[in-house]
Amino acid sequence: MEPPSSSDRRRRHVVLLPYPGRGHIHPFLRLAHRLASRGFLATVVLTQEWLSLLSSSPPLSPSVRFRSIPNVVPSERTRGADFGSFIRAVLVDMGPPVAALLAELDPPPAVLVADSLLPWAPAIARRMDVPVAAFFPQAATVFLALQQLKALSPPEIEHSISGNGSTYLDYVPKPTSSHLDDFITHSNGEGMLKAFIEGISWFATAHCILFNTFNELETRALHALHSFLTVPFYSIGPLVANIVTEHTTEWYFTWLDSHPQRSVLYVSLSSFLPFTNEELKEIAIGLQMSGHPFLWSVPDSKNIEELIGQKGMVVPWCDQAGVLCHPSIGGFLTHCGWNSTLESIHAGVPMLTFPLMWDQYPNGKLIVEDWEVGFSLNDEEKGVVSREDIARAVRRLMDLYSEGSKELRKVMELKKKSQAASTGVDFDNFIEKIMSQDSVES
Numbered sequence: 001m002e003p004p005s006s007s008d009r010r011r012r013h014v015v016l017l018p019y020p021g022r023g024h025i026h027p028f029l030r031l032a033h034r035l036a037s038r039g040f041l042a043t044v045v046l047t048q049e050w051l052s053l054l055s056s057s058p059p060l061s062p063s064v065r066f067r068s069i070p071n072v073v074p075s076e077r078t079r080g081a082d083f084g085s086f087i088r089a090v091l092v093d094m095g096p097p098v099a100a101l102l103a104e105l106d107p108p109p110a111v112l113v114a115d116s117l118l119p120w121a122p123a124i125a126r127r128m129d130v131p132v133a134a135f136f137p138q139a140a141t142v143f144l145a146l147q148q149l150k151a152l153s154p155p156e157i158e159h160s161i162s163g164n165g166s167t168y169l170d171y172v173p174k175p176t177s178s179h180l181d182d183f184i185t186h187s188n189g190e191g192m193l194k195a196f197i198e199g200i201s202w203f204a205t206a207h208c209i210l211f212n213t214f215n216e217l218e219t220r221a222l223h224a225l226h227s228f229l230t231v232p233f234y235s236i237g238p239l240v241a242n243i244v245t246e247h248t249t250e251w252y253f254t255w256l257d258s259h260p261q262r263s264v265l266y267v268s269l270s271s272f273l274p275f276t277n278e279e280l281k282e283i284a285i286g287l288q289m290s291g292h293p294f295l296w297s298v299p300d301s302k303n304i305e306e307l308i309g310q311k312g313m314v315v316p317w318c319d320q321a322g323v324l325c326h327p328s329i330g331g332f333l334t335h336c337g338w339n340s341t342l343e344s345i346h347a348g349v350p351m352l353t354f355p356l357m358w359d360q361y362p363n364g365k366l367i368v369e370d371w372e373v374g375f376s377l378n379d380e381e382k383g384v385v386s387r388e389d390i391a392r393a394v395r396r397l398m399d400l401y402s403e404g405s406k407e408l409r410k411v412m413e414l415k416k417k418s419q420a421a422s423t424g425v426d427f428d429n430f431i432e433k434i435m436s437q438d439s440v441e442s
Contacts, residue, residue: 013041014434015102015109016135019090019117020047020073023337024137025054027212029064030239031113031135034424036063038431043105045098047071067105069097087117095120102128111434113210122202131207133434136200138338138359140211140235141221141366146200147228208433209233212338214421217345217371217414232433234426238342238418241321252295252315253326259293262330262401265394266323266349267296270335270356280304286390287312287333292398294333295323324349331397333377336360341367348415350374350407352397354385373411 014035018028025046032042042064046054051068053076073089095118102109102124112132114121125132136143203209213235215222222235256264267287269275275283280298284307287294293311297318298304305314320340323329324347332344336355341363344351351374353364367374377385377393400408 011110011435012039013043013105013107013109014111014113015043015045015105017045017098017112017114017118017121018135019115019137020050020076020094022076023339024115024117025050026339027137027237027239028113028115028135029054030241031210031236032064033061034236034239034427036061039063041065041107043067043109045069045101047073049076067101069094069101072097090117091119094118095124099124099127111207116200116203119202122205131434133208133210133430134203134206135210135212136203137212139221139341139363139366140213140218140225142359142362143200143211144221144224144228145362147225150200151228204230206231208430210430211235212237212239212342214238214418215426216417216421234430234433236424236427236430238346238421240339240343240346240418241319250319250322252313252318253322255313256295256323256326256328259328261327263293263398264326264328265290265292265294265331265333265352265398266320266329267294267298267333268320268335268340269298269333269354270337281307282385282387283390284308284312286385286387287394289387289391290394290398291391292394294394295329297323321347330401331394333394333397336363336367338363342418345371345373345411345414346418348412350397350400350411352377352393371410371414373407373414375407 016028016032018025025044028044032044035042040063042061044064044066046066046068047070048068049071051066054066072093074086098120102112109128109130112121112125112128112130113135114125114132116134116136116138122132208231209229211218211222211233213222214237215235217238218235225233265287267283269283281304284296284304287296288307288309288311291311294308294313295318296304296308296312296314297316297320298314299316308314321343324332324343329347329349331352332340332349333352333354334340334344336351336353337360341351351367353367353374354377355361355364364376368376375393375397377389
């Protein structure tokens with residue numbers, strides 16, 4: 001068999017450009033793995049820090065390779081303390097070193113897949129004369145709300161961002177109409193909403209748009225997007241890790257093995273947003289008061305280890321997808337990041353929602369109100385969550401298994417649909433799109 005020609009090698013080379021955050025990089029890695037399984041060479045571009053953070057992770061595939069640029073953005077360990085500076089560095093400082101790196105790749109890329117928060121990516125693609133696919137790593141419902149806000153006049157958008165968004169709730173399809181108000185309330189002050197609206201403008205020039213979701217999960221939003229988008233889009237999710245079928249050697253799995261089925265609460269509340277010591281203390285005591293065993297993944301646990309009691313276990317990091325699929329896990333206390341939401345659904349685990357910022361609020365609404373696969377921990381009127389609130393909510397969630405509840409039935413239905421969607425008809429269509437002759441030469 002003759003070796004592939006240089007043109008064939010280029011034709012099957014896809015370069016992936018994730019935004020430098022855990023919630024963005026992980027779905028890109030899973031996309032890279034799926035591309036490699038179809039015979040593509042997938043190159044993932046990371047900062048040097050992120051390359052080192054992933055060095056201990058299991059290898060994906062010989063056809064997935066990593067290339068790095070200098071650390072031109074603040075560290076992953078500190079970005080939560082000054083998120084505005086981190087965003088500005090991504091928008092301004094990342095583009096030039098990425099462009100320089102791509103110019104030296106061998107083989108040259110045939111297609112770029114760029115994160116929605118990298119508005120400099122299409123200019124690089126034009127200079128290289130290659131198509132660019134826009135990857136939106138959050139819910140399609142979030143993208144729809146942004147599109148509908150974008151359709152307003154500038155004064156209306158400004159009025160919405162200023163904090164009075166209830167007038168424009170009709171722009172978001174029901175039953176998710178209250179999501180728009182969440183964007184306005186919880187993004188005000190950081191300019192995130194305005195930045196996102198401006199950022200997605202480049203999608204109109206993309207070769208196609210990719211969503212990390214599946215049709216049965218966000219049917220209404222995906223259908224409505226046909227009215228807004230003139231470029232093809234594909235729901236290629238869920239981009240989640242494969243269900244664990246082999247016993248792992250990580251010590252916390254041994255701890256999980258010692259507990260009955262559906263008896264343990266898994267807790268993860270963001271990998272970078274900082275909590276005060278008092279907030280962590282309140283959560284720890286509330287979890288202990290619930291009376292249920294729990295596994296808590298928290299980066300800095302030194303201030304809470306003495307508060308968790310005999311039923312709790314804290315780890316600085318864990319294989320979240322593997323933990324959620326463990327038979328002893330019965331519930332998930334989550335900040336409602338989109339990756340966590342998809343992983344919990346894929347594992348069939350009901351959720352207790354505790355959103356902290358941005359898209360986590362509408363994700364929480366989807367979980368509780370639209371899909372009905374969990375409960376909300378937040379109390380908007382009180383503004384705080386006490387240890388008593390936490391204990392009471394955990395008991396309610398974990399008691400679902402003794403009730404044969406609606407929430408359990410619905411999360412198991414979504415689990416089946418999620419696992420069926422992993423085969424990916426839309427992913428096949430995306431592959432066909434990027435392999436077509438016009439896509440390579442456009």
